[in-house]
Amino acid sequence: MSTTSAVANGDEESITNPLLPLRRSASNATSQVAIVGSNLCPIESLDYEIIENDFFKQDWRTSGKLQIFQYIFMKWTLCFFVGLIVSLIVFCNNLAVENLAGVKFVVTSNMMLANKYAAAFSVFAASNFGLTLFSCVITALVAPEAAGSGIPEVKAYLNGVDAPAIFSIRTLFVKIVGSITAVSASLHVGKAGPMVHIGACIAAIMGQGGSKKYWLTWKWLRYFKNDRDRRDLVTCGSAAGIAAAFRAPVGGVLFALEEMASWWRSALLWRTFFTTAIVAIVLRALIDVCLRGECGLFGKGGLIMYDVTSANVSYHLKDVPPTLLLGVIGGILGSLYNFLLSKVLRIYNLINEKGTACKILLACLISIITSCLLFGLPWLASCRTCPADASEPCPTIGRSGNYKKFQCSPGQYNDLASLFFNTNDDAIKNLFSKGTDSEFHASSIVIFFVTCFFLSIFSYGIVAPAGLFVPVILTGASYGRFIGMLVGSHSNLNHGLFAVLGSASLLGGSMRMTVSLCVIILELTNNLLLLPLIMLVLLVSKTVADAFNGNIYDLIMKLKGFPYLETHAEPYMRQLTVGDVVTGPLQLLHGVEKVRNIVHVLETTGHNGFPIIDESPRSEAPVLFGLVLRANLIVLLKKKAFLLDPVRTDIDAFKQFSAEDFGKKGLGRGDRIKDIELTEEEMEMFIDLHPFSNASPYTVVETMSLAKALTLFREVGLRHLLVIPKISGRSPVVGILTRHDFMPEHILGLHPLLVKSRWKKLRF
Structure with missing residues (x-):
């Protein structure tokens, strides 16, 4: 029985046979492009492998104790500056948002007090429109890569995906300014995601190994001209971003470990923790300055810290069922949130393809709708009498507080306006606040939840820097408080604590993190007594949501087209060998190769690695010597390290080069073959390629299962994996596996019948 018929008939013998070896498609047309921010870009892979060749060994042997000390010292110094700069930028970001949004709300509220409702709406909507327009214009025209949260792009980079301009100076500038204006425009977007991207940008720029363009040519920086050290520094930068956003240094480290990094080791843990500690110290010093009233409207707000320390958290066994219910609801709503967001992003992508004008018009439309809802929906709520035992003035005097007067008479407040007519951070504080169980009506909470749920979905995909953390926290807090109202006296927990648990449940259901989210929530609420309940609600929500779809950032990465390598191989990969997916034609070079042949190969192919073969006097067939990178070939051509005769040079080749010549170029355009x-x-x-080739590349036999090869490829952090024949006598290399060869669309393009195979859906 053939393999095809075995699959069709469900024959058990097909479990041990490779699938469809005779029905392979002749070619694969999938392209290596992805959406970076809102811009479609070609992508490449990063190379985390240490290239061992004669030149590397010679350079390593000349490194003394001083050079080793310089290298280690620079690692820690760069981490210090990453933490320092990230904390300063994040503080200024919060300062700007609080003052921009604060002035807008103060002016609008004063007009409302004077009964100038039409003028108040005009000012409110116009300011939101202007801020949104500015954010979208600079993003679309200056740096489209800055759109969105940036977390999927950074996560893909740490997995080994190199996208152009993702960490450029231009992207950093637009991310900072665009995030400030987008959040100030009352859009239901967050700033935590952009802060992760900002931290990664700062780390990447500092760790690019020096730049003549920006006058960063200090010789010590040359140690970082490689992808491995840059990857570690970007990991520290992403952790610093979360630590600064939530004032959660330990949570930042765990977030980088659990969600961002694909490779982790104890040495990196130390440096990441050091970076976030610097962030915490600097932010604490800056906050003390603002508490003295020296930051305008920015005071206790801005830095996302919702203190519920003094809240009563004495809970008993009867509080467990409501907590489990919140977990189940969070899992269902989180998976629904991810599903709807993925559909909306697909629609937005079709709109964005029509041009820059359509991108900007879409964002402006979302801004107008948001302004109408935020200003109009509070009119549906009835005015409530100010409580006699209120802990703050009622109605609220100033910009923030639980008791917004809005259109109400003196001595009354509008509870829905207290949530809508505020920054997202202040709205979360209102929902988390203790001692306010009777100050929000259930209908107001329901209206607020539905509005937040859909506004956060439709606001995320616009061409502006926008995060998901804060909108998800806000949405979860609203239904958590509603559940607290339903439970009522049957629980010892107050409504504010139910709001905290609701936020945790939706975060777990949408983002599917557990340990890092648990610590982040504990750090931003400053209440360790909530630990058991938060752990329980996160575990339940993640378990329920995993039954429906993946986490939000993985879904976005797939939508954007990033070739992200998952931790576990797909089940059908166990039934395929590497020989089933490797494609040609294969370009080989000799150990001593003619310049004309090298130039021809570089000009006619886009490959980044080429096997090096030598003719062996002991064998009729050539033997594999190693692998040479395109970048190294271009350096050799640029330096014109040519020989008149085809002979090996060995040690003489080092006289003309330094290790810095073969280092990874910094940000911007690298050397190209057409420029030589x-x-x-x-x-x-x-050219003698032997001293500059990787003499010990990773190889696998063509009969190895694709699943096993994927594990090796991902765990080691490879860019190229050579496939050698099972039987000697043929060419020494069958082909080269790259990241693209492990992508499902590539495999299914080669083997279309796998789509109908039962192995595609099977999970081991």
């Missing part, structure tokens, strides 16, 4: 000018005489010369 060669004479006809030079084209007939030779």
Whole structure:
């Protein structure tokens, strides 16, 4: 029985046989592009492998104790500056948002007090529209890569995906300014996600190994001209971003470990913790300055810290069922949130493809709708009498507080306006506040929940820096408080604590993190006594949501087209060998190769790695020597390290080069083959590639299962994996596996019948 018929008939023998070896498609047309921010870009892979060749060994042997000390010292110094700069930028970001949004709300509220409702709405809507327009214009025209939260892009980078301009100076500037204006425009977007991208940008810029363009040519920086050290520094930067956003240094470290990093080790843990500790110290010092009233409207707000320390958290066994209910609801709503957001992003992508004008018009439309809802919906709520034992003035005097007067008479307040007519941070504080069980009506909470749920979905995909953390926290807090109202006296927990648990449940249901989210919530609420309940609600919500779909950032990465390598192989990969997916044609180079041949290969292919073969006197077939990178070939051509005769040079090759010559270029455009000018005489010369080739590349036999090869490829952090034949006598190399060869769309393009196979859906 053939393999095809075995699959069709469900024969048990097909479990041990490779699927569809005779029905392979002749070619695969999938492209290596992805949406970075809101811009469609070609992508490449990063190379985390240490290249071991004669030149590397020679350079390593000349490194003394001083050079080793410089290298270690620079690692820690860069982490210090990453933490310092990230904390300063995040503080200024919060300062700007609080003052921009604060002035807008103060002016609008004063007009409302004077019964100038039409003028108040005009000012409110116009300011939101202007801020949104500014954010979208600079994003669309200056740096489309800055759109969105940036977390999927950073996560893909740490997995080994290299996207152009993702960490450029231009992207950093737009991310900072665009995030400030988008959040100030009352859009239901957060700033925590952009802060992760900002931290990663700062780390990448500092760790690019120096730059003549920006006058960063200090010789110590040369140690970081490689992808491995940059990856570690970007991991520290992403942790610093979360630590600064939530004032949660330990949560930042765990977030980088659980969600962002694909490779982790104890040495990186130390440096990441050091970076977030610097963030915490600097922010604490800056907050003390603002508490003295020296930051305008920015005081206790801005930095997301919802203190519920003094709240009564004495809970008993009867409080467990409501907590479990919140977990189940959070899992269902979280998976629904992810599903709807993925559909909306697909629609937005179709709109964005029509041009820049359509991107900006879409954002402006969302801004107008948001302004109408935020200003109009509070009119549906009835005015409530101010409580006699209120802990703050009622109605609220100033910008923030639980008791917004809005259109009500003196001595009354509008509870829905207290949530809508505020920054997202202040709305969360109102929902988390203790001693306010009777100050919000159930209908107001329901209206607020439904509005937040859909506004956060439709606001995320616009061409502006926008995060998901804060909108998800706000949405979860609203239904958590509603559940607290339903439970009533049957629970010892107050409504504010139910709001905290609701936020945790929706975060777990949408983002599917457990440990890091638990610590972040504890740090931002400053209440360790909530730990058991938060752990329980996160575990339940994640378990329920995992039954429906994946976490939100993985879904967004798939939508954007990033070739992200998952931790576990798909089940059908166990039934395929590497020989089933490797494609050609394969370009080989000799150990001593003619310049003309090298130039021809570089000009006619887009490959970044080429196997090096040598003719062996002991064998009729050539033997594999190693692998040479495109970047190294371009350096050799640029330096014109040519030979008149095809002979090996060995140690003499080092005289013309330094280790810095073969370091990874910094941000911006690298050297290209078309920029190198060669004479006809030079084209007939030779280059000895042996000293500059990786003499010990990772190889696998063509009969190895694809699942096993994926594990090796991901765990080691490879860019190229050579496939060698099972039987000697043929070419020493069958092909090269790259990240693209492990992507489902590539495999299913080669083997279309796998789509109908039962192995596609099977989970081991």
